[in-house]
Amino acid sequence: MYKRILVPVDGSETSNKALVAALQLAKDSSGRVRLVHVIEELAYLSGYEQFGGYSGELITVMREAGTKVLNDGMDMAKAAGVEADNMLFDNFGGRLAEVVADAAKQWNADLVVVGTHGRRGVGRMLMGSGAEQIIRLASVPVLVVRSEEGRAAKAG
Numbered sequence: 001m002y003k004r005i006l007v008p009v010d011g012s013e014t015s016n017k018a019l020v021a022a023l024q025l026a027k028d029s030s031g032r033v034r035l036v037h038v039i040e041e042l043a044y045l046s047g048y049e050q051f052g053g054y055s056g057e058l059i060t061v062m063r064e065a066g067t068k069v070l071n072d073g074m075d076m077a078k079a080a081g082v083e084a085d086n087m088l089f090d091n092f093g094g095r096l097a098e099v100v101a102d103a104a105k106q107w108n109a110d111l112v113v114v115g116t117h118g119r120r121g122v123g124r125m126l127m128g129s130g131a132e133q134i135i136r137l138a139s140v141p142v143l144v145v146r147s148e149e150g151r152a153a154k155a156g
Contacts, residue, residue, distance in 0.1 A: 001029035006109040011069040014115035014147040022113035023080040032083040035073040037066040039090040097133030112142045
Protein backbone atom coordinates (compact mmCIF):
# COMPACT_ATOMS: atom_id res chain seq x y z
CA MET A 1 0.00 0.00 0.00
CA TYR A 2 1.03 3.63 -0.20
CA LYS A 3 2.99 4.79 2.85
CA ARG A 4 4.53 8.03 1.51
CA ILE A 5 2.10 10.19 -0.42
CA LEU A 6 3.17 13.49 -1.92
CA VAL A 7 0.48 16.10 -2.60
CA PRO A 8 1.07 19.37 -4.44
CA VAL A 9 -1.30 21.98 -2.98
CA ASP A 10 -2.25 25.46 -4.12
CA GLY A 11 -5.31 26.19 -1.99
CA SER A 12 -7.81 25.68 -4.81
CA GLU A 13 -10.94 23.56 -4.41
CA THR A 14 -9.44 20.97 -6.76
CA SER A 15 -6.18 20.84 -4.82
CA ASN A 16 -8.07 20.47 -1.53
CA LYS A 17 -10.13 17.65 -3.02
CA ALA A 18 -6.90 15.84 -3.97
CA LEU A 19 -5.56 16.42 -0.46
CA VAL A 20 -8.68 14.90 1.10
CA ALA A 21 -8.26 11.82 -1.13
CA ALA A 22 -4.57 11.56 -0.21
CA LEU A 23 -5.33 11.87 3.50
CA GLN A 24 -7.89 9.08 3.27
CA LEU A 25 -5.40 6.83 1.44
CA ALA A 26 -2.73 7.60 4.06
CA LYS A 27 -5.15 6.94 6.89
CA ASP A 28 -6.25 3.62 5.38
CA SER A 29 -2.65 2.46 4.93
CA SER A 30 -1.13 3.98 8.09
CA GLY A 31 0.91 6.18 5.80
CA ARG A 32 1.97 9.80 5.84
CA VAL A 33 1.69 12.73 3.46
CA ARG A 34 4.04 15.45 2.38
CA LEU A 35 2.39 18.64 1.18
CA VAL A 36 4.34 20.68 -1.34
CA HIS A 37 3.64 24.15 -2.62
CA VAL A 38 5.56 25.45 -5.60
CA ILE A 39 5.94 29.14 -6.31
CA GLU A 40 6.35 29.20 -10.06
CA GLU A 41 8.21 31.80 -12.03
CA LEU A 42 5.56 34.08 -13.47
CA ALA A 43 7.15 36.64 -15.74
CA TYR A 44 3.80 38.18 -16.61
CA LEU A 45 3.20 39.56 -13.12
CA SER A 46 3.61 43.27 -12.67
CA GLY A 47 6.18 42.61 -9.93
CA TYR A 48 8.64 41.33 -12.49
CA GLU A 49 11.52 43.74 -12.70
CA GLN A 50 13.06 44.91 -15.94
CA PHE A 51 16.36 43.09 -15.46
CA GLY A 52 15.06 39.64 -14.66
CA GLY A 53 14.27 39.69 -10.95
CA TYR A 54 11.25 39.87 -8.71
CA SER A 55 10.71 42.71 -6.32
CA GLY A 56 11.26 41.78 -2.70
CA GLU A 57 7.68 42.68 -1.86
CA LEU A 58 6.22 40.30 -4.42
CA ILE A 59 8.43 37.43 -3.28
CA THR A 60 7.39 38.04 0.33
CA VAL A 61 3.69 38.03 -0.60
CA MET A 62 4.07 34.86 -2.67
CA ARG A 63 5.92 33.08 0.16
CA GLU A 64 3.34 34.18 2.72
CA ALA A 65 0.50 32.92 0.51
CA GLY A 66 2.32 29.61 -0.02
CA THR A 67 2.93 29.23 3.70
CA LYS A 68 -0.76 29.83 4.39
CA VAL A 69 -1.75 27.16 1.84
CA LEU A 70 0.64 24.70 3.49
CA ASN A 71 -0.57 25.56 6.99
CA ASP A 72 -4.20 25.09 5.94
CA GLY A 73 -3.28 21.70 4.48
CA MET A 74 -1.44 20.74 7.65
CA ASP A 75 -4.57 21.63 9.63
CA MET A 76 -6.58 19.28 7.38
CA ALA A 77 -4.03 16.49 7.93
CA LYS A 78 -4.10 17.00 11.69
CA ALA A 79 -7.91 16.92 11.71
CA ALA A 80 -7.78 13.66 9.73
CA GLY A 81 -5.28 12.18 12.16
CA VAL A 82 -2.63 11.70 9.46
CA GLU A 83 1.08 12.31 9.98
CA ALA A 84 2.21 15.07 7.63
CA ASP A 85 4.96 17.51 6.85
CA ASN A 86 5.37 20.16 4.19
CA MET A 87 7.81 21.94 1.92
CA LEU A 88 7.68 25.29 0.16
CA PHE A 89 9.62 25.47 -3.10
CA ASP A 90 10.48 28.97 -4.24
CA ASN A 91 13.64 28.51 -6.27
CA PHE A 92 12.15 30.21 -9.36
CA GLY A 93 13.57 28.08 -12.08
CA GLY A 94 11.79 24.79 -12.29
CA ARG A 95 8.31 24.24 -13.61
CA LEU A 96 5.66 22.84 -11.29
CA ALA A 97 5.77 19.32 -12.74
CA GLU A 98 9.56 19.14 -12.59
CA VAL A 99 9.66 20.32 -8.98
CA VAL A 100 6.91 17.89 -7.94
CA ALA A 101 8.54 14.94 -9.73
CA ASP A 102 11.92 15.75 -8.16
CA ALA A 103 10.37 16.18 -4.70
CA ALA A 104 8.62 12.81 -5.00
CA LYS A 105 11.87 11.12 -6.01
CA GLN A 106 13.97 12.77 -3.27
CA TRP A 107 11.42 11.90 -0.58
CA ASN A 108 10.99 8.33 -1.90
CA ALA A 109 7.26 8.85 -2.32
CA ASP A 110 5.13 5.84 -3.24
CA LEU A 111 2.41 7.96 -4.83
CA VAL A 112 1.65 11.50 -5.97
CA VAL A 113 -1.94 12.71 -5.65
CA VAL A 114 -2.81 15.75 -7.72
CA GLY A 115 -6.00 17.61 -8.55
CA THR A 116 -7.01 18.58 -12.06
CA HIS A 117 -9.68 20.75 -13.58
CA GLY A 118 -10.03 18.30 -16.48
CA ARG A 119 -9.93 21.05 -19.08
CA ARG A 120 -10.24 20.03 -22.70
CA GLY A 121 -9.83 21.72 -26.04
CA VAL A 122 -8.78 25.37 -26.10
CA GLY A 123 -8.85 25.70 -22.30
CA ARG A 124 -6.33 22.89 -21.99
CA MET A 125 -4.22 24.27 -24.79
CA LEU A 126 -4.10 27.73 -23.21
CA MET A 127 -3.81 26.69 -19.57
CA GLY A 128 -1.79 23.51 -20.02
CA SER A 129 -2.23 20.53 -17.79
CA GLY A 130 -0.06 20.47 -14.71
CA ALA A 131 -1.42 17.03 -13.81
CA GLU A 132 -0.54 15.65 -17.23
CA GLN A 133 3.00 16.99 -16.95
CA ILE A 134 3.38 15.47 -13.49
CA ILE A 135 2.20 12.09 -14.84
CA ARG A 136 4.83 12.27 -17.57
CA LEU A 137 7.70 13.21 -15.27
CA ALA A 138 7.00 11.38 -12.01
CA SER A 139 8.82 8.12 -11.38
CA VAL A 140 5.98 6.86 -9.15
CA PRO A 141 2.25 6.33 -9.75
CA VAL A 142 0.12 9.48 -9.93
CA LEU A 143 -3.49 9.55 -8.79
CA VAL A 144 -5.41 12.34 -10.50
CA VAL A 145 -8.48 13.69 -8.73
CA ARG A 146 -10.84 15.52 -11.06
CA SER A 147 -12.80 18.60 -10.00
CA GLU A 148 -16.58 18.84 -10.27
CA GLU A 149 -16.00 21.42 -13.01
CA GLY A 150 -14.02 18.83 -15.00
CA ARG A 151 -16.71 16.18 -14.56
CA ALA A 152 -19.41 18.57 -15.74
CA ALA A 153 -17.38 19.50 -18.83
CA LYS A 154 -16.82 15.85 -19.68
CA ALA A 155 -20.51 14.99 -19.22
CA GLY A 156 -21.63 17.98 -21.31
